[in-house]
Amino acid sequence: ASVFAGIAQAPEDPILGVTVAFNKDPSPVKVNLGVGAYRTEEGKPLVLNVVRCAEQMLINDPSRYKEYLPITGLAEFNKLSAKLIFGADSPAIQENRVVTVQCLSGTGSLRVGGEFLAKHYHEHTIYIPTPTWGNHPKIFTLAGLTARTYRYYDPATRGLDFNGLVEDLSSAPLGSIVLLHACAHNPTGVDPTVDQWEKIRQLMRSKSLLPFFDSAYQGFASGSLDKDAQPVRMFVADGGELLMAQSYAKNMGLYGERVGALSIVCGSADVAVRVESQLKLVIRPMYSSPPLHGPSVVATILRDSEMFNEWTVELKAMADRIISMRQQLFDALKSRGTPGDWSHIIKQIGMFTFTGLNSEQVAFMRQEYHIYMTSDGRISMAGLNMKNLPHLADAIHAAVTK
Numbered sequence: 001a002s003v004f005a006g007i008a009q010a011p012e013d014p015i016l017g018v019t020v021a022f023n024k025d026p027s028p029v030k031v032n033l034g035v036g037a038y039r040t041e042e043g044k045p046l047v048l049n050v051v052r053c054a055e056q057m058l059i060n061d062p063s064r065y066k067e068y069l070p071i072t073g074l075a076e077f078n079k080l081s082a083k084l085i086f087g088a089d090s091p092a093i094q095e096n097r098v099v100t101v102q103c104l105s106g107t108g109s110l111r112v113g114g115e116f117l118a119k120h121y122h123e124h125t126i127y128i129p130t131p132t133w134g135n136h137p138k139i140f141t142l143a144g145l146t147a148r149t150y151r152y153y154d155p156a157t158r159g160l161d162f163n164g165l166v167e168d169l170s171s172a173p174l175g176s177i178v179l180l181h182a183c184a185h186n187p188t189g190v191d192p193t194v195d196q197w198e199k200i201r202q203l204m205r206s207k208s209l210l211p212f213f214d215s216a217y218q219g220f221a222s223g224s225l226d227k228d229a230q231p232v233r234m235f236v237a238d239g240g241e242l243l244m245a246q247s248y249a250k251n252m253g254l255y256g257e258r259v260g261a262l263s264i265v266c267g268s269a270d271v272a273v274r275v276e277s278q279l280k281l282v283i284r285p286m287y288s289s290p291p292l293h294g295p296s297v298v299a300t301i302l303r304d305s306e307m308f309n310e311w312t313v314e315l316k317a318m319a320d321r322i323i324s325m326r327q328q329l330f331d332a333l334k335s336r337g338t339p340g341d342w343s344h345i346i347k348q349i350g351m352f353t354f355t356g357l358n359s360e361q362v363a364f365m366r367q368e369y370h371i372y373m374t375s376d377g378r379i380s381m382a383g384l385n386m387k388n389l390p391h392l393a394d395a396i397h398a399a400v401t402k
């Protein structure tokens with residue numbers, strides 16, 4: 001007997017559950033295109049060379065202890081993270097209007113930001129795009145906010161539903177929070193153009209909508225850290241306020257180290273000081289203080305211009321490999337004469353392609369071809385290589401011609 005005997009079995013996480021199923025499949029031809037983690041051309045996880053070097057330096061430094069970090073994390077890491085996303089010459093940083101706290105990767109940054117808003121902001125509704133990363137609605141609801149949606153993706157064009165987005169944000173109550181993917185929208189791979197971003201910015205500022213940016217892929221979309229940060233910087237340049245959740249999981253390959261940051265750009269330096277004091281009250285009872293190793297690695301790389309440059313080269317190589325897989329997959333479907341317009345595969349950017357395959361086709365491909373992806377038809381391009389790509393193209397062809 002157990003006091004927990006009445007507990008129901010919970011379903012697997014829709015994204016992480018794909019890997020659970022994949023691991024159970026004995027087939028030698030199986031392919032995991034579920035979770036968004038980078039793989040090399042050989043299908044192996046990658047630790048960046050510059051990360052290995054930084055870790056070696058840290059290990060060899062006898063002056064390093066394992067003391068607790070402050071509640072807000074490693075101060076140098078926080079400064080460098082704000083500079084990375086907002087730009088070294090950001091006026092908001094120079095005017096001391098930015099408060100940054102180290103958090104548990106992107107997820108933890110979103111959660112801390114959400115709880116701060118639930119406690120201190122007058123409007124508790126957060127608008128999230130349809131579709132979005134599956135964890136978003138859960139994070140914000142548990143943080144105490146009410147999640148509502150705005151139109152984002154148009155299945156007919158496999159592109160942005162810009163008019164729908166504008167309509168929905170126009171009718172949102174004044175002051176509502178709006179979650180924006182900074183670049184490489186997950187799961188669709190569809191981003192607004194710079195022109196559209198500018199219109200979104202004007203609309204949001206005119207209605208005092210509060211931007212909450214989620215930046216999980218800086219550098220991964222285009223291969224350039226600055227280019228991928230451009231939309232965010234447009235919003236900072238107008239002097240307005242915003243929240244920013246940053247993750248180093250993908251762009252530095254630090255997934256399991258859980259290293260990220262929450263920044264809040266405030267209207268003035270004295271507001272920033274008070275906001276920081278309240279962020280500490282959110283964090284302290286949640287996990288007391290964040291981990292030490294990950295941010296030490298990041299700070300080691302970001303503070304040193306040579307290591308920084310090496311990072312950008314390795315980052316671009318990852319982005320370029322993904323972009324080349326897009327072209328290869330597109331070409332492979334074309335050469336098979338697979339019915340349909342597949343140009344969205346090369347138009348979409350970032351880690352994922354939103355294939356447009358329906359859940360039945362996804363199930364068919366798992367059953368018959370041992371290819372694993374989320375049921376919404378999202379595939380992680382990072383899991384593809386020259387060896388498994390023909391198998392995927394065969395599977396897609398079979399699924400759509402069946």
Ligand code: PMP
Nearest residue numbers: 105106107133186214216247249
């Ligand atoms: N936001 C988005 C859009 C993501 O895709 C991810 C990673 N899948 C995250 C946030 C957060 O990931 P992590 O907590 O590992 O940094």
